[in-house]
Amino acid sequence: MNIHEYQAKEIFRKYGVPTPRGGVAFSGPEARKVAEELGGDLWVVKAQIHAGGRGKAGGVKLARSLDEVEKFAEELIGTTLVTHQTGPEGKEVKKVYIEEGADIKSEYYLGMVLDRALEMPVMMASTEGGMEIEEVAAKTPEKIIKVAIDPTIGFQGFHARKLAFGLGLGKDEQKEFIKFASALYNVYMDNDAEMIEINPLIKTGDGKFLALDAKMGFDDNALYRHPDISDMRDLDEEEPTEIEAKKYGLSYIKLDGDVGCMVNGAGLAMATMDIIKHEGGEPANFLDVGGGANPDTVAKGFEIILSDPNVKSIFVNIFGGIVRCDRIANGILQATQKVEVNVPVVVRLDGTNAKEAAEILRNANIKNIIPAENLEDGAKKAVAAAKGEA
Amino acid sequence: MSILVNKDTKVIVQGFTGKEGTFHAQQCMDYGTNIVGGVTPNKGGMTHLGKPVFNTVEEAVKATGANVSLIFVPPAFVADAVMEAADAGIDLAVIITEGAPVRDMMYAKMYATKKGMKTIGPNCPGVITAEECKIGIMPGFIFKKGNVGLISKSGTLTYEAANQVCNEGLGITTAVGIGGDPIIGLSYKELLQMFEDDPETEAIVMIGEIGGDLEIQAAKFIKENIKKPVVAFIAGQTAPKGKRMGHAGAIISGGSGTAAEKMAALEEAGVKVVKSPAEIGKAVREVLS
Ligand SMILES: Nc1ncnc2c1ncn2[C@@H]1O[C@H](COP(=O)(O)OP(=O)(O)OP(=O)(O)O)[C@@H](O)[C@H]1O
Ligand SMILES: [Mg+2]
Numbered sequence: 001m002n003i004h005e006y007q008a009k010e011i012f013r014k015y016g017v018p019t020p021r022g023g024v025a026f027s028g029p030e031a032r033k034v035a036e037e038l039g040g041d042l043w044v045v046k047a048q049i050h051a052g053g054r055g056k057a058g059g060v061k062l063a064r065s066l067d068e069v070e071k072f073a074e075e076l077i078g079t080t081l082v083t084h085q086t087g088p089e090g091k092e093v094k095k096v097y098i099e100e101g102a103d104i105k106s107e108y109y110l111g112m113v114l115d116r117a118l119e120m121p122v123m124m125a126s127t128e129g130g131m132e133i134e135e136v137a138a139k140t141p142e143k144i145i146k147v148a149i150d151p152t153i154g155f156q157g158f159h160a161r162k163l164a165f166g167l168g169l170g171k172d173e174q175k176e177f178i179k180f181a182s183a184l185y186n187v188y189m190d191n192d193a194e195m196i197e198i199n200p201l202i203k204t205g206d207g208k209f210l211a212l213d214a215k216m217g218f219d220d221n222a223l224y225r226h227p228d229i230s231d232m233r234d235l236d237e238e239e240p241t242e243i244e245a246k247k248y249g250l251s252y253i254k255l256d257g258d259v260g261c262m263v264n265g266a267g268l269a270m271a272t273m274d275i276i277k278h279e280g281g282e283p284a285n286f287l288d289v290g291g292g293a294n295p296d297t298v299a300k301g302f303e304i305i306l307s308d309p310n311v312k313s314i315f316v317n318i319f320g321g322i323v324r325c326d327r328i329a330n331g332i333l334q335a336t337q338k339v340e341v342n343v344p345v346v347v348r349l350d351g352t353n354a355k356e357a358a359e360i361l362r363n364a365n366i367k368n369i370i371p372a373e374n375l376e377d378g379a380k381k382a383v384a385a386a387k388g389e390a
Numbered sequence: 391m392s393i394l395v396n397k398d399t400k401v402i403v404q405g406f407t408g409k410e411g412t413f414h415a416q417q418c419m420d421y422g423t424n425i426v427g428g429v430t431p432n433k434g435g436m437t438h439l440g441k442p443v444f445n446t447v448e449e450a451v452k453a454t455g456a457n458v459s460l461i462f463v464p465p466a467f468v469a470d471a472v473m474e475a476a477d478a479g480i481d482l483a484v485i486i487t488e489g490a491p492v493r494d495m496m497y498a499k500m501y502a503t504k505k506g507m508k509t510i511g512p513n514c515p516g517v518i519t520a521e522e523c524k525i526g527i528m529p530g531f532i533f534k535k536g537n538v539g540l541i542s543k544s545g546t547l548t549y550e551a552a553n554q555v556c557n558e559g560l561g562i563t564t565a566v567g568i569g570g571d572p573i574i575g576l577s578y579k580e581l582l583q584m585f586e587d588d589p590e591t592e593a594i595v596m597i598g599e600i601g602g603d604l605e606i607q608a609a610k611f612i613k614e615n616i617k618k619p620v621v622a623f624i625a626g627q628t629a630p631k632g633k634r635m636g637h638a639g640a641i642i643s644g645g646s647g648t649a650a651e652k653m654a655a656l657e658e659a660g661v662k663v664v665k666s667p668a669e670i671g672k673a674v675r676e677v678l679s
Contacts, residue, residue, distance in 0.1 A: 277628045
């Protein structure tokens with residue numbers, strides 16, 4: 001789960017990771033009030049969406065008067081920002097963060113993430129803050145300093161010194177930086193973070209370090225022990241159909257094609273999309289019904305797939321292991337009675353009791369249901385059906 | 391021969407008396423797996439499915455001589471269970487549990503490694519040596535005995551691949567579902583080496599997915615160490631580019647973990663990479679003839 005910049009900065013403050021002062025606002029007048037309370041004569045109005053690259057897309061604005069704060073807030077709220085991380089459809093801005101303008105002397109990058117190969121968290125720093133950091137990583141990897149931190153010893157002085165020397169920090173700055181970095185380590189570990197990124201981390205005119213930006217993601221499996229963080233979930237940032245699917249234990253992602261897919265298991269679901277493409281079609285979605293392909297989940301699956309008007313055929317691809325295929329076949333028949341399925345449904349059931357299942361489907365003799373022999377046969381039939389060739 | 395487990399393996403089940411544990415332990419026993427007992431705290435002394443229940447793994451090991459543990463403990467407690475198994479001298483823990491916090495598994499894996507215990511999973515179907523020993527939740531009947539080793543990140547895709555191999559008139563030595571979580575136990579590299587060293591295995595099927603760089607590392611390893619033919623499929627060739635927030639993940643893995651990158655690396659290592667998941671079986675037949 002991801003959170004907004006303003007929420008991440010709230011967590012930072014709790015742990016003593018310095019950030020500029022600021023507040024969130026949902027309208028122009030509210031933004032003005034926040035700015036007034038902050039005081040000063042320079043503010044930054046920042047669109048709050050779950051994506052990076054806001055600066056370049058016009059989602060971060062420097063305001064020199066309260067009128068400007070109000071104006072920028074009004075302009076940003078309600079617009080759709082398209083950045084290199086939102087996808088082409090962009091993300092609608094529903095709130096802005098008003099922050100005191102910082103006196104930037106130098107910009108750095110500081111991030112933390114799990115290194116899967118080393119199986120421990122890694123803190124990364126670079127002097128190339130604010131720039132295209134992925135490009136820096138690809139072209140000049142030596143400009144990114146990494147330290148892997150064994151959690152059984154925790155964040156030590158030597159970790160911090162390696163980063164500080166790598167950034168070319170002087171003796172006085174080092175002290176400040178080490179405090180900053182060890183507080184950040186605690187934020188990461190205590191909260192089961194999956195990723196923290198501060199880009200830019202800045203040094204101010206008076207030698208202080210400040211997190212100007214803050215991106216945080218969390219391990220979904222650990223949210224149960226962080227109710228305060230779970231409460232930060234912003235449903236506006238998620239697809240409504242995906243939220244609805246989750247309620248029924250389904251995992252759904254909408255795509256642009258016209259062949260709907262219903263599959264058990266994420267790997268097989270991805271492979272099903274692959275084979276549809278391989279056979280000349282375009283998948284309309286990813287849908288994993290999980291282990292419990294029962295009449296209710298299958299019916300819900302049909303409903304969700306059919307809520308997409310582009311869908312011209314559906315490929316049900318289930319490899320029955322513990323769940324027997326004959327029960328799934330009955331589930332499909334029951335589901336077609338609950339939900340009106342008006343497109344051809346190609347059904348491939350393999351695994352335990354596959355023969356009985358085929359028999360059940362054949363005997364039911366429903367016009368829209370086309371049984372398939374195997375994965376390839378099913379994909380071919382579903383693609384043909386979407387093209388109206390069935 | 392086979393790898394990791396065989397008909398002599400003595401298995402205990404942690405989380406034995408729970409719903410999942412009970413159902414799957416019974417299925418494993420029906421397959422012929424030598425389940426010698428189980429562990430559920432505060433139920434020690436009971437008999438369940440005709441086998442003794444113990445309060446601790448230590449007691450279970452002492453009484454039964456078990457060397458492998460099959461774990462069905464709920465996500466919040468699974469790391470504890472893994473570490474208990476390691477502490478009690480278990481050689482291999484097969485962790486089926488889905489939804490384990492990453493931080494917990496990080497500590498559990500470190501402790502297991504320190505104690506010399508291998509792990510498989512979490513969030514995986516387990517391991518099966520065809521017609522001898524099933525330690526997991528896979529439908530046993532599709533795994534016919536043969537000469538093909540199978541390693542897969544995904545559950546149902548493991549069954550699909552095994553089924554295709556067997557439909558070609560071939561069979562499986564051992565199949566291992568390694569799981570797709572950020573922290574996993576045995577991975578491609580270790581298992582590839584085990585299959586390379588197993589005299590009965592003649593070809594290896596490797597099923598990967600988008601994300602991370604385990605497959606890239608495996609490709610490098612194959613190039614240098616594996617002489618037996620390898621067939622690979624990577625799921626997610628058509629997956630849309632995920633919407634992302636930060637860059638940190640991409641910086642650390644050095645690439646974006648796309649299917650195309652992985653397929654190219656494997657091909658370069660001499661692996662027969664199939665584009666369509668329906669061609670796995672046929673490709674295995676080809677590399678073996
Ligand atoms: N409080 C502030 N005071 C002064 N300048 C700021 C402040 N906050 C942000 N900026 C400027 O705006 C730029 C963009 O802001 P920020 O990094 O928060 O958003 P972003 O574009 O989404 O980040 P990224 O490109 O890393 O995804 C910063 O690099 C910085 O130069
Ligand atoms: Mg930034």
